Amino acid sequence: MAGIGFRLRELMRADTLSGVLLAYSFAGIIGSGPWVLSIVGILLIGFISTDSSSVPYFVGQFQISVTYLMAISLILTGPLQLIITRFIADRVYEKHEELVLPNLIGAICLVITVIGTLASLCLIYFFAGSVLYRLLMLSGLIILSTIWIVVIILSGLKAYREILLAFLLGYGITVWASKELGKFGLEGLLSGFVVGQGILLFMLMVVVFNSYSSNKLIAFDFLRRNQIFPSLAITGLLYNVAIWADKFIFWFNPQTSTSIIFPLRGSELYDLPIFLAYLSIIPGMAVFLLRIETDFVEKYTKFYGAINGGASLRLILEIYEEMVATIRRGFFEIIKVQGMTIVILLALGDKLLIWVGISPFYKVLLNIDLIAVGIQVLLLAVLNLLFYFDYRKDALYLCFLFLASNIILTFLSQYLGPVFYGYGFALSVALTTVVGMVIVSKRLNLLVYETFMLHYKSGD
Structure with missing residues (x-):
């Protein structure tokens, strides 16, 4: 973007x-x-x-x-x-x-x-x-x-x-x-x-x-053998299945859903809060577009342009520090803007639900979902960075973790009862995002070394 x-x-x-x-x-x-x-x-x-x-x-x-x-x-x-x-x-x-x-x-x-x-x-x-x-x-x-x-x-x-x-x-x-x-x-x-x-x-x-x-x-x-990256295809599938896994689990559990039109089932208890919560990511996605997709890409292009153009090591390291600072600033701004949005919506929870004609009974689940989808914006930023730096396997492992943890924790939340509904998705997103940010941090620390080693090996 x-x-x-x-x-x-x-x-x-x-x-x-x-x-x-x-x-x-x-x-x-x-x-x-x-x-x-x-x-x-x-x-x-x-x-x-x-x-x-x-x-x-x-x-x-x-x-x-x-x-x-x-x-x-x-x-x-x-x-x-x-x-x-x-x-x-x-x-x-x-x-x-x-x-x-x-x-x-x-x-x-x-x-x-x-x-x-x-x-x-x-x-x-x-x-x-x-x-x-x-x-x-x-x-x-x-x-x-x-x-x-x-x-x-x-x-x-x-x-x-x-x-x-x-x-x-x-x-x-x-x-x-x-x-x-x-x-x-x-x-x-x-x-x-x-x-x-x-x-x-x-x-x-x-x-x-x-x-x-x-x-x-x-x-x-795009279907030629040298243009197909299996890891990307699997990652795309895993990520989208992971996003919907908890919804499907609630839809096809007879205790949490009702039949709508065979074979479609729905869970009013679970669906309304999560879909309302997704509307809250609009401010976070704005920051994502302007800071990660734009400011970072500018520094990213400058960094690899300097390497390919034979710039001095000192200049390359300066641009690298600028790029890392841009990434850090992008994450902080997403947290700040999305966090502020969540706090406002948490404070207005009852009034918001009444305004849209939904029972305040959904407030607790809505609050959990607001936090979960806010963290998901950070996960998108993490995956975006991994794709830019071509760390496809890391992105694949993260999406697998997201899917597996969402399935396991959602089933666990259903076993524990209605009080824990929504925590499965929220904890899986949080876990995946934290692991992803650790991976990004380690990859960035080794980026200059790995980049020069790859160039050196390709030169041999």
Whole structure:
């Protein structure tokens, strides 16, 4: 996201309050991306008032359906997300940007073919509901999966206004269309969501086509053997499964969930607090975008540029110290901003829940989730640094730890009872983040030595 970050940082250089607020607002929305904005959308649709007594029932079915669409699409595209990210980053670094667009189209075709086929079989043989409902679920899954892939390429663009407009219009239309079509029941609500997401995807593709050009329509270079990094694919899968593992455990435990539309189950007790909590990461993601993805990348590029350019050891060490200081400052700012956000929301817990029409009974779980998702922003920063320095195995081990600890601790929390719900996810995120920060610290301490040794060996 450095491309967007550099443009947003220009707003801050105006040294005005409005410039800073605009920069952080844009960064929060763009940095959070479709993942958080989708949560905003389905929650807003849930708050829509209507005279029809049957709609609340359909809204619950709709929210669970969309939640599953988000979960499955993120998990299925997880391996490809990191592979295509690495491919695009390498091509941009090599100044072969003409390869970006055709390979993006290739990745989209792969997603549509593979996920479309798997989803069609599952919807035909395992799902209840009308034919229209199944078709809408299939369309929604394909559109969301495609959006996750397209968003990858947007991170390197500087057209933040166009991207922001696409997000706002796309999700605005999603909420409006679902409201207008809600009178037609579950299929109407889901139709509104699919239409809105389809428009969002179209607008994002327009931004991409305006930013890149190529003589080829489609390419699958990213699937060549020398372009596939198995560790990245596994890491992408593990991370996305880890994020959703605790939710699936609560969904498919009969004591903590109810059947919605076979085979989909939901846990109102667990789902509402965690999704509300995810809205709190917007300030933290703004700092992540502006400090880690932008300030750090600038120092990172300068550091390796100095090494490749044959700069003196003294200059390289000075740049290295600047880069480490930037990383440290980025972590501190995330902790400061996200921590302040959490404290405010903890203080407003009861009032916030009443305002959104949710029982204060959820306050304790909401408080735990607020802390958990705040720590998750730090985990994202840790993983981001490991990917930049190409410590792929470390990132893989961290995501495995995240998944394993989340599963074990979530089952333990269910065994201990409702008082401990949410602690499984929170402790797993905290454990993984602490271990990750220790790894990053050790790697940074050895970075200069390892970099020069690798150059020396390659020179031999």
